[in-house]
Amino acid sequence: MAADEKKSLFELRRTQPAFRGLEAGHLACQGCGQALGARLVTEAAGPDVIVANATGCLEVFTTAWPRTAWRVPWMHSLFENAPAIASGIEAGLKAQGRLAKVVAMGGDGGTFDIGLQALSGMLERNHNVLYVCFDNEAYMNTGIQRSSSTPHAAATTTSPSGTERMGKRHLKKDLLSIIAAHHIPYAATATVAYPSDLRKKVRRGLEIEGAAFLLVHSPCPLGWGHDGALTIEVARLAVETGVFPVLEMERGDVVAVMQIRKVRPVSDYLKLQARFSHLFKESPEARVELEHLQALADHHIEVYGLRGTSPDPRDSEGADTVRRGGLRWA
Amino acid sequence: MLEAVEGSAAIAKAVALCRPQVISAYPITPQTHIVENLASLVADGQLRAEMVSVESEFSAASVVLGAAASGSRAYTASSAQGILLMTEVLYNIAGLRIPLVLTCANRAISAPVSAWNDQQDSMSVRDAGWIQLYCASNQEAVDTTIQAFRIAERTELPVMVCVDGYILTHTLEPIDIPAQGQVDAFLPPYRFSRALDPVRPISIGNLVTPEYYAEARYAHHHALLRAKDEIEAADRDWAKISGRRSGGLLSVEGRDDARIGILTIGSVIGTLADAREEYPDRPAKLLKLRSMRPFPVDAIRQACRGLSDLIVLERALSMGSGGIIGTEVRGALFGEPNPPRVHNFAAGLGGRDMPLEIYPRLLKAAEAPTPTRFEIMDVEMEKLPETER
Amino acid sequence: MGVKTQGAGPVTLTRGAFAHAGSSLGLKTGDWRVTRPVHLHRASPCHNACPAGENPQAYLALVEEDPHAAWESLVSANPLPAVTGRVCHHPCEIECNRGKFDEPVAIHAIERFLGDRAIEHGWDYPVGKPASDAPEVAVVGAGPAGLSAAYHLSRRGYLVTLFEAASEPGGLLRGAIPPYRLPRPVVEREIERLLSIGIRFEPNRRLGRDMILADLEKSFRAVFLAPGAERGREWSVGGVVPRDLRNGLELLQEWLSIGSLPKYQRVAIIGGGNTSVDLARVLKFNGVPEVHVISFRTRPGPGVSPDEAMPALAREIRQAIEEGVMIDDCRGVTRLILRGEQVVGVEMVHMKELPQRDGTRKPVAFEGTETVLHVDHVIPAIGEEVEPFGMEAVLGAHQFFPVDAEGQVQGHRGIFAGGDARLGGGTVSDAVGDGRRAAEAIDRYIRGVAAAAQAAPASIGIGELNLNYFDHAPRAGIIFLAPEKRNAETEIEAPLGAGEVARESERCFSCGECMACDNCWTLCPDNAVLKTTEMASDGSHYLFDYDYCKGCGLCAHECPVGFIAMVDEP
Known part of the structure; x- marks a missing residue:
């Protein structure tokens, strides 16, 4: 029976109702946000896609x-x-007259930092490529070193917290504004917490002729210090607190945002993660940084107009809801 | 038919005759004219290729790597700092066994900044796993460029065609630009067995653990060694079409009874050949090293038989060690019965003039009782502070 | 496909070390796992709350796509959904987890929709004809308990004879519930189809009058007694009763059967149950100018526990007030004010039911709060008890049948009882549940099988759901006839349309039961959840591929309905 079941599982894997460009058997950590994100991207892109992948965990x-x-x-x-x-x-x-979609993938290190120049070039030349950055906010592959995407006050192995420091001293790089300045046809942010929204944005980015950019917030259980089971929870809280704005831009203008009806305090997001645990110790410095992070989230909510008004708690076009029978809207 | 063309324009025409599908480059002197000429050909519709003008040499090499992996014939060119900047990619291209052709318009390396010619740039990446062919003339540059595509595609190794900056790239010469039909007869369309294709999806660029890394290096090293046959074959086959040979791996020219040989690389061979005519009483064999990688050990041994002295003249050096080619030639001759004494000189660094008189001075130096292990010629000590003499 | 091997030798290096698509499947990452996800059916609160044993969640899952299948699921527990959809106090909705999120799902309206749909389309109950030599069981009383027992016994293959004292089946459905709550055609058409499954119906057969229990015990393998509670309880105030005293249930039955009512001007009905409220409304509809309902309990409302509240349905009390009935709650009658033997008023006092030293609760009157209510009639409706005639042998000195957990009358093997005649019986839904449980017990009794002791599993709480996946959505707006348009005959609550039912069913959280939302399949970072081609709503079409599942627990955490649990590796 076990052998039959195994065989049937193997057959079943071949006949799944959606094409998945990333197969099981990979070596990502338990609950890896990036593994999920990459698979969702391939799911939306379909089999006729070629992927160029920067060095990194993925x-x-x-x-x-x-x-x-x-x-x-x-x-x-x-x-x-x-x-x-x-x-x-x-x-x-x-040049060959072949039709296939091209997707480039990189982590935040490969995108915000070392690959930024090449990315800028690609965007400027407006290649018909969708660039997807899986943003896990540090160099995880090499052991959790800070990157320019690491949030302010987060502890990493190269921005540890200590008696004189409250984690990273600098701000998370506003990559989106840099991308926007390239005036490309389409740029968006998404998160693994909202797979429908993510897939929709991948399709949109690929449909548009020209360069497209997608920033995918991808929790790293190892680097952020949370249980692998909480990957989606953490990603969702990043949205609900305003820490990670989910939006779409066309030609550098924000054209849509996922609004938040019930804005939650950033501490709800931070306290799930060990990289922010030093902010919850009683000290004036910790208090200042907590307030700073709250102010940064409030700033996002203000500048991107994230505060929603519709009855849906997240005003997410239903991106967060599930329906009987798996009828996701995208 | 001969036409008077600048070297860069001739190389561009040769590239165009090979029907590249993707060209990507970043401007750097003295490579610029090649790329400008190609851009003009594309702009005029004489060449149907995707011309990708990138923001750095790093991206230029990366774009042609991606293009070649997608199954397109790809070409790039650079010089000096550009070669160094793309070094990481050069290693990567070769390790992935991706065929493409790069022209290196040889130029000295900074610092100090020098816009002039030597070969420190291409010599610095000799271990990148590329085939490196050096050209003695613009005609050779044209013919070698055409051969390079065939060699690359048959061996699945990238080929760097090295052309001395200014001396060749900016010099007007009468050159026979082959007809399109000749090139088409020699170079079939590019078909890459591992092309990125959704119909046959593979992953390129995997992580290899210690259990297999040595095997991967072995395979790559031996692919380069085996490429000698393809280099020779390409030269031979192209000669059947064009009537010209470019010298295979190594060519030897001079009287059979000459006991002194001069081995060099690149355009300086022309200077030496002219000088030999100026000094007919001092006939030396001229050994033109065309293939630096793969390094033609057997051909060198063969060519050195019967020589008492071999002078190796090169335009780069390995700081803190000495000559690069000289060292390798000595290594090649090691164990040979009665090998010639090897005298090793670097000259023409950073565009320093190499007049005809260099020829007798080299021969004179070879008369020294102890062979010169390595020396940079023409260094004027009085120009140096005493502490650095 | 995959990695080429040469016999047992090492893998051959590929040029440039490329790899073939999907070859990672050769690496079984399942051995990283320390806990594994498993599917776990959990009881939904609505299921646990239903006295009739319905699983609303199961039919809510089906109603949109296949109403017939939904109805079959529903009638697997309750054969009278058109009735209970109207008259039940729907504790399912009280317990519904959605009620803690926004508003409970309007389960009763969907139950009614399915019952009505079945009537409209004449759907046959999913019961086969019993074999001619099947064991025979007698059921006494064709009210909801008797009908339910007869139905469930038939489903189990028994030949059932259903005896009814009246000329028509239905019991209190016909005799005590006014048509504005339960239209007669609904009762008739539902019961008619139910009886046609092969139940032998014997009307006009009253135990003790037309037959005796001992004969039934001889002729049948088992007997189920569901005669109802028809006899109004004795009532007086300090031993005093008015001369023309009429009992509430009796008046209601009289009106329902022959349509006549005494002429009253000002009436006080004593008791806070459904009979009291129903009668009050009927009187009001029939033109009685002033009707009071007096109860020592309080009116139901937010923060009022069911123990403290008047036992009548909250909705009925609300509607009665709308119609002008006066509810004098937290009041008791301390004295009848008589002129001769004629009532001219009652003296009321504030009362509250309070716990006593012995743990019971008892109404306590508060001296000094007495008031006088001027009425010309007082009608007690303080509850009913079993008419013992013909059942004395079983009933003994009890007012109700004392039954064990199986529904078997204590000390009488083979005799079972349920419905209002059972001690602790109450609502129509309780009666339907009694009938079903008794049928199961009779089946076990006849087959000689012991009951499997089984504690009902605890309901899944709202904290075990992942509410992030649900949007707020208002409960279906149910339309009631405006008070001024109401009369005794016209149904007050309007049905939901198919579209509204579909929308409402989508509000179901599907607590503890897979709703096939695809979340586990979508969110597994390791592609270790596979989906079969069958469409199922029980979770069986998602399979965990333990060869690759690393046991991260993400699927369990993100399962909206709490259907996945992480358990330690064996």
Whole structure:
């Protein structure tokens, strides 16, 4: 019976109702947000997509030779050149008259930091590529070092908290504004907590002719210090507190936001994560940083107009709801 | 048909004849004219290719890597700092066994800044796993460029065609630009067995654990060694079409009874050949090293038989060690019965003039009782502070 | 596909170390796991709350797509949904987890919709004809308990003879519930179809008059007694009663059967139950200018526990007030004010039921709060008891049948009892549940099987659901006839349309039961949840692939309905 069941599971895997470009058997940690995010992206992109992947967790946990978890053509070159590789693939396909979508993927290190120049080039040349950044807010692959995407006051191995420091001293880089300045046709943010919204944005980014950018907030249980079971919970709280604004931009203008009806205090988000645990110790410094993070979230809510009014608690076009029979809206 | 063309324009025409599908480059002197010429050809509709003008050499190399992996014939060119900036990508391209062609318009490396010619740039990436072919003339640059695509695609190794900046790239010469039909007969359309294709999805660029890394290096090293045959074959086959040879891996020219040989690389061979005519009483064999990688050990041994002295003249060095080619030649000759004495000099660094008189001075130096292990020629000590002499 | 191997030798290196698509499947990451997700059916509060044993969640899941299947699910517990959908006090809605989120699902309206749909389409009850030599069981009383028992016994293959004292089946459905709550055609059409499943119906057969219990015990393998409670309890105030005293239930039955009522001007009805409130409204509809309902309990409302509240349905009390009935709650009658033997008023006092030293609760009158209510009639409606005639042998000195947990009358093997005649019986839904439980017990009794001792599993609480996946949505607006348009004959509550029912059913949280939302399948970072091609709503079409599941627990945490639990690896 067990053998039959195994065989039938194997067959079943081949006949799933959605194409999934990222297969089981990868080596991501339990509850990895990025693994989920990458799979959702491939799900929306479909099989006719070529992926260029920057160095990082995603690359390492999916492709330890001789195996690969990818079911779509996939290429990893280096840390800082995924946008250029994707540009080359796109140009190559164009030259050959072949039709396939091109998606570049990178972490926040590969995107906010070392690959920013190549990304800027790709966006400026308006290659028909969707660049997806899985933002887990630090260099996780190398052991949780701070990146320019690490939030203010978060503790990492290179921005630890101590008697003289409250974690990272600097702010999270406002990458979105940099992307917006490129005046590309489409840019958006999404999170693994809202898979329908994420998939919709992937499709939109791929439908649009020209460069598209998608920033996907992807909790890292290991680096953020939360249980793997809470990955979605944490990602959801990032939205509900205003810490991570979910929005869409066309030609640099914000055209849609996922509004928050019931804004929750940032501490609801922070207290689930060990990287912010030093902020919950009784000290004036901790208090200041907590208030600072609250002010940053409030600032997001204000500048992006995140406060919602519709009866849906998150005004999410239903992105957060489920329905009997799996009838997700996207 | 011969036409007087600037070297860069000739190289651009040769590239265009190979029907590249994607060209990507970032401007750097003295490579610029090649890319500008290609851009003009594209702009004029004479070349149907995706021309991707990128924001850095790093991206230029990455774009052609992506393009070639997607199944397109791809080309790029650079020089000096550009080569160094793209070094990480160069290693990556080769390790992934992706065929493409890069022209290196050789130029000295900063600092100090020098916009002039030597070969420190391409020599610095000799271990990147690329095939490196050096050209002695613009005609050779044209022919080698065409051959390079075939070699790359047959061996699934990238090929760097090294052309001395200014000396070749900016010099007007009468050059025979082949006809399109000749090139088409020589170079079939690019078909890449591991192209990124949703129909046959594979993952390229995987992590390899210690259990297999040595095997991967072995395979790559031996692919380069085996590429010698393809380099020779390409030269031979192209000669059947064009009537010209570019010298295979290594070519030897001079009287059979000459006991002294000069081995060098790149355009300086022309200077030496002219000088030999100026000094007919001092005939030396001229050994033109065309393939730096793979390094033609057997051909060098063969060419050195019967020589008493071999002078190795190069335009780069390995700081703190000495000559690069000289060291490797000595290594190649190690164990040979009666090998020639090897005298190693670097010259022409950072665009320093190499007049005809260099020829007798080299021969004179070879008369020294002890062979010169390595020396940079023409260094004027009085220009140096005493502490650095 | 996959990694090429040469016999048992090592894997052969590929050029540039490329890998074949999906070859990671060769790596079983399941061995990282220390806990594993499993599907766990949990009892929903509505199911646990239903006295009739319905599982509303099951039929809510089906109603939109397949109303017939939903109805079959519903009648697997309760054969009278068109009736109970109207008259039940629906504790399911009181317990509904959605009530703690916004408003409870209007389960009763959907139950009624399905019952009405079945009547409209003449759906046959899913019961096969019993074999001609099947064991025979007698059921006495064709009220909701008797009908339910007969139905469930038939479902179990028994030949059932249903005896009824009256000429028509229905019991109090016909005899005590006014048509504005339960239209007669609904009762008739539901029962008619129910009896047609092969139940032998014997009307005009009253125990003790037309037959004796001992004969039934001889002729049938088992007997289920559900005669109802028809006899009004004795009532007086300090031993004093008015000359023309009429009992509330008796008046109601008289009006329902022959349509006549005495001419009253000002009436006080004593008692806070449904009979009292029903009679009050009937009197009001029949033109009695002033009708009071006096109860020592309080009116139901927020913060009022069911123990303290008047036992009548909250909705009925609300509507009665709308119609002009005066509710004198927390009051007791201390004295009848008589002129001769004629009532001219009652003396009322504030009362409250309070716990006593012995743990029981007893109404306590507060001296000094007496008032006089001028009425010309006082009608007691303080509850009913079993008419013992013909059942003395079983009833003994009791007013109700003392039954065990199985429904078997204590000390009488083979005799079971339920409905209003049972001690602690109450509502129509309780009666339906009694009938079903008794049928199960009779089945076990006849087959000689012991009851499996089984504690009802605890309901899943709202804290075990993940409410992030549900939007607020208002409960279906149920339309009631305006008070000024109401009369005794016209049904007051309007039905929901199919569209409203579909929308309302989507409000169900599906507590503890898979709703096939795909969340686990969508959110598993390891692709370890697979979906079969069958469409099911019980979770059976999601499979955990333990070869790859790393046991992160994300699926369990994000399951909206609490259907996935993490358990330690075996």
